[in-house]
Amino acid sequence: MPNARLAGAVAGRAAAPPSAPTAASSTAPDIQLRAAVASLLDRGLRLAAGDLLVVVFTADLKEAAVRLTATARRSGALVRLVALPPGEAPAPGRRVRSALRELAAEPETGSGAGRRLVLLLGGAPVDLAALGLPPQLIAAQLPADEDRPGGPLPGWEDPDARAERLAVLCAATSAAGRLRVLTGDGRALQLARRDDRPAVVDPGPPVAGELLTLPAGAVRIEVDEAEGLFVAEGTLQVNRPVRLGGPLRGRPVRLELTGGRVTRLDCPDPHTEGFLRRAVEVHGVDRLRQAWCRPLAAGRPEVGLCLTADEARRGPAGSADLRIVLAARADWTAVPPVPARPARRTRTGEATSEAERN
Helix, strand or coil: CCCHHHHHHHHHCCCCCCCCCCHHHCCHHHHHHHHHHHHHHHHHHCCCCCCEEEEEECHHHHHHHHHHHHHHHHCCCEEEEEECCCCCCCCCHHHHHHHHHHHHCCCCCCCCCCCEEEEEECCCCCCHHHHCCCCCCEEEEECCCCCCCCCCCCCCCCHHHHHHHHHHHHHHHHHCCEEEEECCCCCEEEEEEHHHCCCEEECCCCCCCCEEECCCCEEEEEEEEEEEEEEECCEEEECCCCCCCEECCCCCEEEEEECCEEEEEECCCHHHHHHHHHHHHCCCCCEEEEEEEECCCCCCCEEEEEEECCHHHCCCCCCCCCEEEEEEECEEEEECCCCCCCCEECCCCCEECHHHHC
């Protein structure tokens, strides 16, 4: 059985950062970049011939974007680059849509065009619904993060090493009695899995209409009980075209949960708080159904809570499929199950269990 302490260690363990090249190995960065780009396209995006790909990049990742474009074109994909000027919001939807239209009009595209994809290199985490992009679009982002190690493609992790880390974390999570999630303010949220269902590894292949955060892969659980406090300082994602999605920097959301439901929330931004309060109180989106832990290449993992509407508490029509995801960097620790106390013999020699005595 996996060690419970191991679960906490795995969830926060950093992968070894790329070693700095020496003067004698000046080609090392280029080799590392080629390997990272190849794995990102093949195993991250699963790029195929005929796909239309728009690559949006920040200035510090220009070399990686150029290398990625050349590699994608050799695989038969059609590619457009969109550079973000300093200070511009990541992934402007209008420019992405324009680039996709240009690709679709290329003579090489013909009638056999494959999927439409956008890859965001760098920048703050985004909410796909807020960009106004087509719902059939497949989108992925490798966001900038000061905690991630540097290198030719910062934050990227070898897929095989990542798969091994996820497997260990999943086993430890499944063996736990409960999960303890500790966010920045030091207060914890206790989670219990529904019907003792085992945790699963979500490999995170790209799906149309959803943003895939790279490196992909997370451990996911179905939640039965949730008690405590969760402070979301990472991202807010909503499966609706609202402008409030995206980074929560400067507007953290504090959630108090009792019995698996949101019983209190607050946020310093009145627009964000008003939106969430209406979702909870009017539309009934107060039930924590799923939680996931996504290890990162360095620092604490990202933990997300998925709130949905309970069938018995659904609000106005159209809210049944409303889904809100709040994420934060947090500790994800497996709490071992409490062992049953051994039976104790009475004076008459009968063995009684704890439950029978009570």
